[in-house]
Amino acid sequence: MVRKSTDIRQEEIKSAVLSIIFREGLKNVSTKNIAKEVGISEGSIFRHFNSKKDIILAIMEDVSNDLIESLRKISLSDKPAPTRLFDYLCKTVTYLVTYKGITMLLFSEASYQNDTQMITKLNYIFNSQKQLAGKIVSDGIANGIWDETVSVENFSSLYMGIPLSLNIEMLLNRENFEHKNFCRKNYMLILKILEKK
Amino acid sequence: MVRKSTDIRQEEIKSAVLSIIFREGLKNVSTKNIAKEVGISEGSIFRHFNSKKDIILAIMEDVSNDLIESLRKISLSDKPAPTRLFDYLCKTVTYLVTYKGITMLLFSEASYQNDTQMITKLNYIFNSQKQLAGKIVSDGIANGIWDETVSVENFSSLYMGIPLSLNIEMLLNRENFEHKNFCRKNYMLILKILEKK
DNA sequence: ACCATAAGTAAGTATTTACTTGCAAAGATA
DNA sequence: TATCTTTGCAAGTAAATACTTACTTATGGT
Numbered sequence: 001m002v003r004k005s006t007d008i009r010q011e012e013i014k015s016a017v018l019s020i021i022f023r024e025g026l027k028n029v030s031t032k033n034i035a036k037e038v039g040i041s042e043g044s045i046f047r048h049f050n051s052k053k054d055i056i057l058a059i060m061e062d063v064s065n066d067l068i069e070s071l072r073k074i075s076l077s078d079k080p081a082p083t084r085l086f087d088y089l090c091k092t093v094t095y096l097v098t099y100k101g102i103t104m105l106l107f108s109e110a111s112y113q114n115d116t117q118m119i120t121k122l123n124y125i126f127n128s129q130k131q132l133a134g135k136i137v138s139d140g141i142a143n144g145i146w147d148e149t150v151s152v153e154n155f156s157s158l159y160m161g162i163p164l165s166l167n168i169e170m171l172l173n174r175e176n177f178e179h180k181n182f183c184r185k186n187y188m189l190i191l192k193i194l195e196k197k
Numbered sequence: 198m199v200r201k202s203t204d205i206r207q208e209e210i211k212s213a214v215l216s217i218i219f220r221e222g223l224k225n226v227s228t229k230n231i232a233k234e235v236g237i238s239e240g241s242i243f244r245h246f247n248s249k250k251d252i253i254l255a256i257m258e259d260v261s262n263d264l265i266e267s268l269r270k271i272s273l274s275d276k277p278a279p280t281r282l283f284d285y286l287c288k289t290v291t292y293l294v295t296y297k298g299i300t301m302l303l304f305s306e307a308s309y310q311n312d313t314q315m316i317t318k319l320n321y322i323f324n325s326q327k328q329l330a331g332k333i334v335s336d337g338i339a340n341g342i343w344d345e346t347v348s349v350e351n352f353s354s355l356y357m358g359i360p361l362s363l364n365i366e367m368l369l370n371r372e373n374f375e376h377k378n379f380c381r382k383n384y385m386l387i388l389k390i391l392e393k394k
Numbered sequence: 395a396c397c398a399t400a401a402g403t404a405a406g407t408a409t410t411t412a413c414t415t416g417c418a419a420a421g422a423t424a
Numbered sequence: 425t426a427t428c429t430t431t432g433c434a435a436g437t438a439a440a441t442a443c444t445t446a447c448t449t450a451t452g453g454t
Contacts, residue, residue: 003401003450025311031442041403043444048401052442108305111368114222123369154382157366161358164365168357171308172320185351193389200420200431228412238433240414245431249412 009048012038014059018101026108053117056109060121063102067095068128075132081140082191088133090183092163096170097179103167129163130156137194146194155193162186206245209235211256215298223305250314253306257318260299264292265325272329278337279388285330287380289360293367294376300364326360327353334391343391352390359383 004012016037020029031052035042049055074088096103110122134156140146170177201209213234217226228249232239246252271285293300307319331353337343367374 001402001450006400009401026309027311030440032440040401042442043404044402046443104308108308111301111305112223112309114224119369126365126369150386151382154386157362158359158383158386160365161362162355164361165354165358168323168361169354172316172323185348186355189347189351189355189390193386197394203430206431227410229410237431239412240434241432243413 006048009038009040009044010058013045013048013055014062017055017059018099018105021101021104026104026112053113053115056105057117057121059102059105060118060125063106063125064121064128067092068125068132070095071129071132075135081136081143081145084136085133085140085191086183086187088136089162089187092129093166093179093183096163096166097177100170103170107167107171126160130160133159140194147196150194155190158193159190162190203245206235206237206241207255210242210245210252211259214252214256215296215302218298218301223301223309250310250312253302254314254318256299256302257315257322260303260322261318261325264289265322265329267292268326268329272332278333278340278342281333282330282337282388283380283384285333286359286384289326290363290376290380293360293363294374297367300367304364304368323357327357330356337391344393347391352387355390356387359387 013034016034017029020033020037024033029052031042031045034055035045038045045055049058070091071088074084074091077084079087106122106125110118134152137146137150137152137155141148141150141152166179166182210231213231214226217230217234221230228239228242231252232242235242242252246255267288268285271281271288274281276284303319303322307315331349334343334347334349334352338345338347338349363376363379
């Protein structure tokens with residue numbers, strides 16, 4: 001019987017959850033099913049996480065650490081605003097397409113469970129993305145590149161519709177979803193909002 | 198003991214589901230909880246619906262009949278394209294704000310259950326909205342009002358981000374959500390995409 | 395080689411879930 | 425008034441769920 005450390009098992013468990021979500025839906029993320037996917041007994045899961053909820057929160061924490069921190073770097077870099085905005089959007093799209101299960105987890109779990117901790121996490125992930133996108137736009141306007149009559153808040157709100165749209169289209173079209181050029185197409189559209197007349 | 202017809206009970210049950218979703222989250226939509234909310238016994242629910250899933254599908258059917266048909270009328274009316282687009286967006290926003298539970302139901306249930314029937318319904322609701330919005334844009338372009346270089350498909354995809362954004366913001370901010378001017382603000386933004394240079 | 399600890403399991407637990415059954419009685423129809 | 429259908433309920437059911445318990449054994453440091 002081969003044993004693995006908690007560090008490794010935690011990663012395997014989180015990964016199993018995402019696989020199950022994408023393949024069978026959130027409903028089938030049961031401790032029994034997770035155990036089967038990882039190849040350990042159900043009881044073992046509780047050696048590595050205190051509760052099922054902790055697993056979900058750990059995955060959300062990963063999103064905060066990976067995606068949000070990447071986006072923060074892009075947003076705060078010294079490249080021109082248009083370059084940053086394009087990179088920012090593409091990074092988001094790539095991340096959501098790569099970790100397909102995350103899509104539905106963020107989308108669904110917080111509203112399903114209506115759990116305070118989860119909603120707090122979702123709120124952080126959502127608002128960070130929104131604010132960091134807003135930062136790029138503010139900079140572009142301050143540099144005189146973009147239209148100063150555009151409300152940064154309203155633009156950011158509309159911008160957040162793009163990853164949300166992606167989420168739904170991936171859910172509805174599963175593996176057939178064509179994401180190539182997705183970020184370029186959307187970038188071209190929102191640029192028209194920002195450009196001066 | 199007062200009795201009500203199946204017609205009336207079905208409406209009460211659907212309404213109870215939406216109330217519970219908004220107040221306590223989808224997880225708490227159990228037959229036991231629905232019965233309590235309506236004020237009947239759990240067994241009685243199955244006099245009026247064959248299964249819990251049928252209740253959810255009936256609610257989705259209502260959305261198809263009410264919201265989608267309203268939007269269809271707006272999209273196909275003979276008003277000018279800009280007027281239609283504004284009315285179309287406002288109608289959607291008003292509906293989602295009025296029936297708050299629907300927001301989370303559409304948002305979450307199909308991806309949670311991963312049920313074919315539900316995904317089919319969601320797909321219809323999502324794509325109808327998208328296509329009917331696209332129709333307005335096509336007309337506007339054909340009439341020479343809007344920029345003919347804009348891809349209707351790409352625009353419609355971005356447009357669908359608006360109700361999705363609304364959904365998430367309502368989930369995160371609950372009753373504090375400020376929806377006044379929401380459709381006007383977003384209308385002004387997307388209009389910039391459509392306008393000729 | 396020893397041993398404490400971490401990682402494993404099988405077989406439980408209590409609770410919740412959607413749904414059924416058998417019977418009672420309200421309300422409509424005759 | 426008599427009867428038939430519909431609506432109601434209390435008390436079930438089987439299955440699933442997250443998590444626990446009691447016990448075993450692999451592994452790493454001394």
